[in-house]
Amino acid sequence: MNPLKKRDLFIALGFLVVLLLLPLAVGHSRYLLSVLMNCAGLSLIAFGVWLTFTIGRINICQAGFALIGGYTTAIVLSRYGLSFWVALPLSALVAAAIGALIGSFILKLRGIYFSMLTISLTEAIRLAFLNGGDFTQGSKGITGLPQPFGGDSPLPMYYLAVALLALGLLVTWRVYYSRLGRIFRAMRLNEDLAESFGTNVWRYRVVAFAIACALGGLGGAYFAVFTQSVYPQSFTVEHSIYYMLYCFLGGLEFVSGAMVGAFVLTILFELLSQFQQYQTLVYGILMIAVILVLPNGLVAIRAAVKESRA
Amino acid sequence: MSAAILEARSVTKRFGGLTANEDVSLVLAGPVGQVVSVIGPNGAGKSTFFKMLAGFLKPSSGQVLLHGQDITGMPPHRIARLGLVRTFQETTIFPDLTAMEHVSLAHQLHREANDLEVVLGMARARGDEVRLGESALEILELMDLASVADVAARHLPQGLLRLLGMAMGLAARPQVLLLDEPYAGLNPEETNRAVAITRKVAASGVSVLLVEHDMKAVMAISDRIHVLYFGKKIAEGTPEEIRNDPKVIEAYLGQEDEELGL
Numbered sequence: 001m002n003p004l005k006k007r008d009l010f011i012a013l014g015f016l017v018v019l020l021l022l023p024l025a026v027g028h029s030r031y032l033l034s035v036l037m038n039c040a041g042l043s044l045i046a047f048g049v050w051l052t053f054t055i056g057r058i059n060i061c062q063a064g065f066a067l068i069g070g071y072t073t074a075i076v077l078s079r080y081g082l083s084f085w086v087a088l089p090l091s092a093l094v095a096a097a098i099g100a101l102i103g104s105f106i107l108k109l110r111g112i113y114f115s116m117l118t119i120s121l122t123e124a125i126r127l128a129f130l131n132g133g134d135f136t137q138g139s140k141g142i143t144g145l146p147q148p149f150g151g152d153s154p155l156p157m158y159y160l161a162v163a164l165l166a167l168g169l170l171v172t173w174r175v176y177y178s179r180l181g182r183i184f185r186a187m188r189l190n191e192d193l194a195e196s197f198g199t200n201v202w203r204y205r206v207v208a209f210a211i212a213c214a215l216g217g218l219g220g221a222y223f224a225v226f227t228q229s230v231y232p233q234s235f236t237v238e239h240s241i242y243y244m245l246y247c248f249l250g251g252l253e254f255v256s257g258a259m260v261g262a263f264v265l266t267i268l269f270e271l272l273s274q275f276q277q278y279q280t281l282v283y284g285i286l287m288i289a290v291i292l293v294l295p296n297g298l299v300a301i302r303a304a305v306k307e308s309r310a
Numbered sequence: 311m312s313a314a315i316l317e318a319r320s321v322t323k324r325f326g327g328l329t330a331n332e333d334v335s336l337v338l339a340g341p342v343g344q345v346v347s348v349i350g351p352n353g354a355g356k357s358t359f360f361k362m363l364a365g366f367l368k369p370s371s372g373q374v375l376l377h378g379q380d381i382t383g384m385p386p387h388r389i390a391r392l393g394l395v396r397t398f399q400e401t402t403i404f405p406d407l408t409a410m411e412h413v414s415l416a417h418q419l420h421r422e423a424n425d426l427e428v429v430l431g432m433a434r435a436r437g438d439e440v441r442l443g444e445s446a447l448e449i450l451e452l453m454d455l456a457s458v459a460d461v462a463a464r465h466l467p468q469g470l471l472r473l474l475g476m477a478m479g480l481a482a483r484p485q486v487l488l489l490d491e492p493y494a495g496l497n498p499e500e501t502n503r504a505v506a507i508t509r510k511v512a513a514s515g516v517s518v519l520l521v522e523h524d525m526k527a528v529m530a531i532s533d534r535i536h537v538l539y540f541g542k543k544i545a546e547g548t549p550e551e552i553r554n555d556p557k558v559i560e561a562y563l564g565q566e567d568e569e570l571g572l
Contacts, residue, residue, distance in 0.1 A: 002406065004406065171429075174429045174430070174431065175429050178428050178429055178431065178435070179415065179421070179428050179435070179438075179439070180425055180428050180429055182404075182407075182411075182415050183415070183418065185404065186404075186415065189403070189404070190398070192366060192386070192398070193398055193478075194418075195366075195385070195386040195387050195390075196364065196386055196390060196395060196396050196397065196398065196479065196482075197390060197395065197416040197417075197418050197419070197478055197479065197481060197482045198387050198390040198391055198395075198418045198419035198482050199387055199418050200385075200387045201387065202385075207425060
């Protein structure tokens with residue numbers, strides 16, 4: 001196995017094992033568990049952004065698709081009274097379908113043009129839910145959603161979060177390390193070259209984007225039941241930018257990058273909670289620093305050190 | 311009419327007020343396995359013409375026919391499926407993948423498994439990997455690249471990367487291969503080797519159409535040559551005829567004789 005892939009696998013499996021075992025140590029603390037659950041949900045959403053990077057597009061609309069997933073779950077639960085286990089896959093499907101539809105028009109754009117359009121898309125989706133009338137309850141949002149598990153213990157919800165994280169990781173892993181992922185990377189390197197040997201570039205861009213949106217929708221659905229509510233403000237442009245930063249920080253060449261970035265940044269800010277109001281500022285500075293100093297992200301840090309010594 | 315493998319009929323391309331190609335026609339007929347070149351001074355419109363043949367640009371007017379079928383304005387991936395594949399001057403490739411992995415990847419058209427089967431790693435996808443890997447190895451053997459099949463691309467010299475680009479084009483199993491300046495930037499030794507391999511590829515039953523600056527290589531390899539000058543075709547013929555064509559000599563006037571290979 002390629003050494004880079006080996007390291008990726010090592011980190012990914014290590015993360016999952018630690019997450020599975022951590023409740024033994026911190027299971028008594030609802031606060032610590034909720035921080036981890038937050039990280040897991042954010043990672044799930046960030047995997048989608050990471051996957052869009054593999055086709056060479058900077059995706060800043062993932063919060064919009066998380067919102068779509070969150071509202072799908074909220075509406076299905078509150079209005080139709082269906083089970084969360086129906087709402088969850090449905091949220092992913094709705095987000096993927098809307099993503100495929102929008103993506104088939106906007107994915108022609110590249111670079112800064114695509115990114116700017118996706119920023120506005122996040123905002124457009126938020127406004128759509130804000131003005132959705134009775135159906136979305138406007139700025140009041142949809143609250144009082146039932147959690148899928150009864151009882152008082154937070155552990156079932158925690159393991160749901162870990163399971164969804166594992167699912168997101170598995171999907172991203174299988175896509176990236178298969179022939180499909182190589183086609184995506186070929187498109188990132190040179191779309192004309194990929195097209196020249198018969199790749200329907202348009203189709204694969206839409207496929208990649210739809211999978212990304214499905215992961216966003218899944219994450220949104222999870223947060224809707226985790227916080228038992230969803231508002232138009234639940235996922236905004238700011239969040240879209242954070243997801244991108246997680247990927248940058250963790251590393252774009254490793255599937256585990258999105259997850260490492262999400263955990264590191266989220267936990268860091270819990271530790272520095274008195275600086276919470278400067279979060280955006282710090283994230284901004286961090287983003288610049290990461291791009292300058294660690295262009296391949298945290299996961300690649302050992303390789304970077306080795307290379308600089310050599 | 312359908313005897314022609316590839317035919318461009320009065321192809322014209324305008325970019326705003328600039329006419330890059332005007333009324334260019336070309337017929338690639340006769341036995342398969344010919345090598346035909348398109349030459350011309352810088353800015354003659356060779357690259358534009360090539361892009362239109364392979365579908366990367368849509369002609370302003372005129373038609374491109376492949377085996378008599380109109381392919382004008384089709385997207386490149388569909389044209390590739392019909393048997394016409396273009397390679398690139400700059401071989402942008404994955405530094406970490408081996409030569410064989412590159413060629414195997416380029417077998418996009420010959421997969422049996424669908425995308426879902428690929429992601430799930432199902433039997434048909436695994437079968438593809440074995441089958442396409444073998445096919446990739448055959449292509450590498452044809453190109454004399456078998457010895458570097460397992461070498462990561464970042465360790466390959468420029469001359470071999472160029473051949474790897476050609477091998478990736480062959481992976482689509484084309485009947486017509488368009489090579490965009492395949493010998494640019496190669497040293498004479500590398501060029502000789504690449505010319506010999508181009509001949510081998512053609513002999514394996516692929517018609518080769520190439521754009522090239524290296525006149526010596528063009529004269530040595532081509533069965534037929536077409537000359538473009540300021541977007542128009544000014545001559546067509548065997549290397550011998552082209553060498554003695556007064557219009558061609560005039561077009562190249564001011565250039566060193568060496569460059570024309572005279």
